[in-house]
Amino acid sequence: MTPLVTQFYHKSLNAYGEAGLIAVSIFIAFFANLWGVPLFDLDEGAFAEATREMVVSGNFAATYLDGVPRYDKPILSYWLQALSISTLGIHEFAFRLPSALAASLWLLASYRFVKQEWDNQSALFAVLIMGNVAIVGVIGRAATADAWLNLFISLAMFDIWRYMRAPHPRTLLTTYIWLALGVLTKGPVAVAIPFIAGGIFFATTGQHRQLLKAVFHPLGWLVFIVILCPWLLAVYQDQGWDFFTGFLVDHNINRFTQTREGHGGSLFYYFVVLPIIVLPFTGVLFKFLQKLPNICTEALSRYLLIWFSVVFVLVTLSQTQLPHYLLYGLTGIFLIFARYREMLFRGSWQFVFPLGFMVLMFLMPDLVDFAAYQGSRAYEVELLSRGDQVLDFNYRLLAVLTLIAMLSVVFFLRVSHVQKFITLGFLQTLFIFNVFIEAAGELQQGPVKRAAQLASERGYENVVAYGISMPSFSVYRQAITPRNAPSGADLIFTRADRLEALGRDLRQDLNLIFREGGIVLVERQYESQ
Numbered sequence: 001m002t003p004l005v006t007q008f009y010h011k012s013l014n015a016y017g018e019a020g021l022i023a024v025s026i027f028i029a030f031f032a033n034l035w036g037v038p039l040f041d042l043d044e045g046a047f048a049e050a051t052r053e054m055v056v057s058g059n060f061a062a063t064y065l066d067g068v069p070r071y072d073k074p075i076l077s078y079w080l081q082a083l084s085i086s087t088l089g090i091h092e093f094a095f096r097l098p099s100a101l102a103a104s105l106w107l108l109a110s111y112r113f114v115k116q117e118w119d120n121q122s123a124l125f126a127v128l129i130m131g132n133v134a135i136v137g138v139i140g141r142a143a144t145a146d147a148w149l150n151l152f153i154s155l156a157m158f159d160i161w162r163y164m165r166a167p168h169p170r171t172l173l174t175t176y177i178w179l180a181l182g183v184l185t186k187g188p189v190a191v192a193i194p195f196i197a198g199g200i201f202f203a204t205t206g207q208h209r210q211l212l213k214a215v216f217h218p219l220g221w222l223v224f225i226v227i228l229c230p231w232l233l234a235v236y237q238d239q240g241w242d243f244f245t246g247f248l249v250d251h252n253i254n255r256f257t258q259t260r261e262g263h264g265g266s267l268f269y270y271f272v273v274l275p276i277i278v279l280p281f282t283g284v285l286f287k288f289l290q291k292l293p294n295i296c297t298e299a300l301s302r303y304l305l306i307w308f309s310v311v312f313v314l315v316t317l318s319q320t321q322l323p324h325y326l327l328y329g330l331t332g333i334f335l336i337f338a339r340y341r342e343m344l345f346r347g348s349w350q351f352v353f354p355l356g357f358m359v360l361m362f363l364m365p366d367l368v369d370f371a372a373y374q375g376s377r378a379y380e381v382e383l384l385s386r387g388d389q390v391l392d393f394n395y396r397l398l399a400v401l402t403l404i405a406m407l408s409v410v411f412f413l414r415v416s417h418v419q420k421f422i423t424l425g426f427l428q429t430l431f432i433f434n435v436f437i438e439a440a441g442e443l444q445q446g447p448v449k450r451a452a453q454l455a456s457e458r459g460y461e462n463v464v465a466y467g468i469s470m471p472s473f474s475v476y477r478q479a480i481t482p483r484n485a486p487s488g489a490d491l492i493f494t495r496a497d498r499l500e501a502l503g504r505d506l507r508q509d510l511n512l513i514f515r516e517g518g519i520v521l522v523e524r525q526y527e528s529q
Contacts, residue, residue: 132425
């Protein structure tokens, strides 16, 4: 059996070739089942609803969420989503397609960069590694701005290195283009990371004059301003200074200096998060940390390490912390993994992490049941109590089959250590985005989607949200759902743990027409005259 499996593996590699492997990796990582999972609240729902309202209103200068100005992000990702849903219609695939394309371009740009600077094999392994990292797949599939920001930061960092190697005005101008598009996507962070990381490397290599010439290049800043100014003027005309104070002060400065939306952490937060989000390559990360002195001897590796270190320090100092913030610097680490694969992919102990992850996935139904038993709020209890319906026998079967396949790869497949890891990565990616995320989406968002569809089918017009923030409800209902007082509403969208307070506000019995997974629709009862 073992020779047959190994022979099939090598024949597949030869049949597909390099281009085929890249295409398959990109499809599995970012496109497979992109349409099969409901939009996740809060972020995906907010981006999608703001985009839907943009298309309906025809106002492409500024964003609004359920009729209220939204200052969270600049405009580019909304424009791209608007183009997608205008062409393909309003559904999950259309909202997520721009992010999947951005992540695909990121992999291809990384492939080209590594191929130019190192070699073909390292470039191929860079794609195969990056496409099978858990956090990469999550961001590459999410209807948010992060995949585009990651792409533009990476393109800027690649061109900064090229400019240091061979100063050319065209390379410098493209760098400013990426910086401007990054700001148009998510704001000042798109400039801060490349400027700080590139500046440090310039300074450490004694290229001070070249650094000053690049930073104060007039044509570069002219290109930067030309790209940004039309939208800045348009958003000012629509929302005035409120956008700039809301975005720059509240969503940038305050997000860095204050804990926002409960996403706080500590100085050790990312030390714990980093090994988790690079699964299945956690063991490779530990080996990488051990081999840092050897890796730092090469100039490009030092540059990539400075890039990651700048991001790590910035997000660690920030008072608002989320796991995916590290992605903006992880590109350099993944490229190093590919370059030094023979040094870093060593030791059977490294397989413990992907195998342990799959054991955790198999036990997920039990963990959800335990969490439901420990829950105190009605919403969480009702949401998690559906775990046995969603994480059913089929989920367990697919989890155990994936685990068996992984064990077979580790113990029976006669290929190199790095090839085994790539295969484990494919299996993990397939399970996460075709089984686990689908189950998680049904558990959390399925009831929201069905509630919105019911509200739409019954033709309720005056619908309000009470004590709940799940913008995907508006997306699926295809109508604004304001957070108004419930007294004048025909239908109220809320959560199970808000029913008691709602009853007091309405001062009447509640007529529940939908209750599932902690999501509730209450029909307003009017007394006859």
